[in-house]
Amino acid sequence: MKAELSKSKNPYAETFAEFAEARAGETPSWLAGKRAAGFAEFEKLGFPTVRDEEWKYTNVARVAEQVFTAADLAGLDLALAGKSIPFYAESEGARLVFLNGVFVPELSDTSKLNGGIEVSRLSDAITSNGDLVARHLGSLAKVEGRAFTAFNDAFLTDGAFIRVKRGQAIEQSVNLFFVTGPQSDHRSTFPRTLVVAEEASIATVVENFIELCDERGRFGNRTYLTDAVAEFIVEPGANLSHYKVQHEGAKAFHIADTHVSLNRTSVFTSLSIALGGQVSRHQVSVAFGGEGGECRLAGLYLTADAQVADTHISIDHAVPRCESEVTFRGVLDGKSRGVFDGKVLVRKDAQLTNSVTSNKNLLLSNDARVDTKPQLEIFADDVKCGHGATVGQLENDEIFYLLSRGLTPEQARTLLTYGFAREITDGIKVASIKSHLDDVIGARMAKRNTKAQGHDGTKG
16 A cells, blocks of 8 residues: 555645745744655655554554645634633643644733743744754654654644753643644644753643534534644653643544653653544653653543544663553443553663553443553563553442442442542542543443433333
């Protein structure tokens, strides 16, 4: 298929030429070159297919079959949009908002952030911190062999830039809202996040990916593509916490690539939640570059109907005395599918590495499916490493026990599902995000119980 695609003209070639020409006068040469290199790699690769080992369980043919055009603000009421975006309390005075890929200053507010941190749109940072951005943008997210990363590079327009200054501890979380409100089907956005946590700094960054709701809070029904790339540079002694909440529309394609660079005694903690989209994929790559680094990745994916949620983790232990912990859980219903691929590489010189990977999945229906593959590749001989994966359904004995204590079948199933997800939800330190996730789990269980009652004609 790729050979056939390479013989035909890339359907985005003309669009990219127009895009590059329109920005020629306002783009520094290094960024123009980066875009051109990204598109050249994208042209060479084409979109991945199930023949690619890394994509064998996640089919993005529906993305390749359509030509997605860039989303914009035409026809959108910003005042109404501001009322429709589900801002939470912790984001007040500490947020950047991008609507259809365009920065919206009217909805953004960083008034509660102190001078110890710089938060701005990426295009402004290229002017004010050009050398810093040029040095780090794309330093981790390499395009070679990564079609969607190359696609993002080619059409990189704007995004978020965060610099936590040396020795600064920022109590307020920095909240990024990447909101899509497509006016028609087959629109695309290319969010970009660059975070530099300087030496001995402490901060929390939250990425939110959502579809624009109407005034009643209902999600739209458009097919669109979010192709997101994030890079986190964590310098020596820095401690960076990261949350990613993906609640895209029901017909959305969400492809995200997150890269992390850790240094001596630096700490990176990330918790990702996948709720929306017809197909979502989150690829996380972590590289240890200094001794004593720590990385903790956790995540929860909730799927229903025919959703696909794909998580790929890659951790490179290249130096001694580092620790990594990966804990992901999935709750799958309907005919949905989960994919987990977690690879930990321990290189020859990475002695005294401590690493553990765990993936557990709860299937709420007989038609749900999970493909899970935790992997260890170890070349050092003084390490402590382990991995495991489980796939199962709710235990009848546990349900029977709760029924004997007076709960209804619906209450029993909901309580057990909450309990299964609790290992992840207990790690959420942002109260509004935790509350939102509890609401989503409750709503989905209520919907499932209603369907079950309608199917068998009983109330439990």
